[in-house]
Amino acid sequence: MERKPPAGGNERSNTDDGSDVSPSRSSRRRFLSAVGASTAALSVSGLAGCLVRGEPSHLEGQIVVDGSNTLLPHGAAVAEEFQWRNNRVRIPVRGSGTGAGFQLFCEGATDVQNASRPILGPEDVPEGQLSEVEQCGQAGVDYVEFEAALDGIAIWVHPDNHWCDCLTTEELRRIWEPGSDVETWGDIREEWAEAGHDGELELYGRDPASGTFDSFTKAINDEIGAIRSDYSASADTNVIVRGVRGSENALGWGGLGYYEENKEDLKLVDIDDGDGCVTPTRETIETGTYQPLTRAMYVYFNVNSFEKEQVREYARFYFSPIDERADRSDVEPGEQLTWTQWAARKVGYFATTDESVREARDRLEEVLARYE
Structure with missing residues (x-):
């Protein structure tokens, strides 16, 4: 099956939810629209049982992503690439905002949370107000945090x-x-x-x-x-x-x-x-x-969701090297980017350090070892 060019081609896109996310070349909004349409098409085809795009794998099921609208183009870009390689997996990516997304995440309603800031602890909120860390704790939602991109x-x-x-x-x-x-x-x-x-x-x-x-x-x-x-x-x-x-x-x-x-x-x-x-x-x-x-921007995975193989493999995909099918227009000669670094550059942000990626990969494998 011939690969369709990545959504948005070489364009950057721009989304504005209350966050600063503009492209370094073209419009991040155009990239987001293209990726969003592509992601929606994949999800609809999966729901209909008619897989018309992408490549088959043994993985199937759904991964629910929400959170920062700032980081939405990045999450959508990673999701599109993963879905192309695993076309029975559906990944609806929404951008309710970092705060609203954490509300859902801490209720256990989502598998993945994109965030333009770290999760708020008791020291970050007014006295007497329940922090996001405490909300997750009360609901029994364990999570793991990784740097996804820099801005x-x-x-x-x-x-x-x-x-x-x-x-x-x-x-x-x-x-x-x-x-x-x-x-x-x-x-x-x-x-x-x-x-x-x-x-x-x-x-x-x-x-x-x-x-x-x-x-x-x-x-x-x-x-x-x-x-x-x-x-x-x-x-x-x-x-x-x-x-x-x-x-x-x-x-x-x-x-x-x-x-x-x-x-x-x-x-x-x-x-x-x-x-x-x-x-x-x-x-x-x-x-x-x-x-x-x-500033760093983050992706959080609900550890309870690692019971599902598709979520485990999606988390690994973030920190896996890009393959030969990736658009390399934002990759410098000699660089070996991972998908999260690649997506950051693709939508007009900046790549996390290789050291950060190595630490994330090691920490992720420690957590995943409980489920395999």
Whole structure:
């Protein structure tokens, strides 16, 4: 049977749920639509008992995936490749959001949870509120966590802003901390005020429903949700982009991919975490030198679901080397990526480290040994 080209071809896609996920080339939304349609087609064919695509294997059954809309394109890309090689397995991949997904996951309603942030423990929620870790524990849902992809949160300004090329993490904290008294560019650096760059700051960022909001506030202000209240918050990063490109005094933040799509309208700001100014790029994110705004995104497997062989093999697939049929347009010469690394690059994110993959594979096999 001739292999149909991977959904979306070489395009990247872009989805916006409250998370920052934009492609480094084309539109992640187009990739997501293509993969989603392909995944749905496979699921429908399986339900109808008429397997018209893919290759047969001894595996069969369903794997239910939900969670982060940010990570939805990544999960859908992995699911499509696995389903192609095991065409009696159905993997509906949904994106209810990280928080809503954990609610279902901790009820045992899903096998796999995509997350744009780590699961929340008691230290991450207000006193008296049941954390996600506690919810899973009360329901008897054991789980295992793996890094699935990396992303970078970028700081950008208007392209006519010729004075701000780099900000220190301390300056970012002063700008964004709760109760901040930074109101103008001159409040950030006296030299800017002396040079006449003392316009009133117009600040744009994500809203509290976003996993990117959680990551940014934790990285800059050391506490999830800690941020000044007088900025323009949006669930749609494209709104942030429009705000920044509309004013010379604007400053905003969001997923690096949104800069890649709007290079003519935005100027990227380097970040100095103490070792000099660093630009967010594939290299600096994948090597961990862009700090503290490189973030990991995660995949969680319900350990109880490992009783099902198709779920065990799907988990292994994540950390298995890509085969000769994989599209290698995002693979560098000499690289040997696994499917989770490949999918991250494919949809405009960044690959986790080889060390992370090795650790994940070893930990996974330890868990799977209980079921085989």
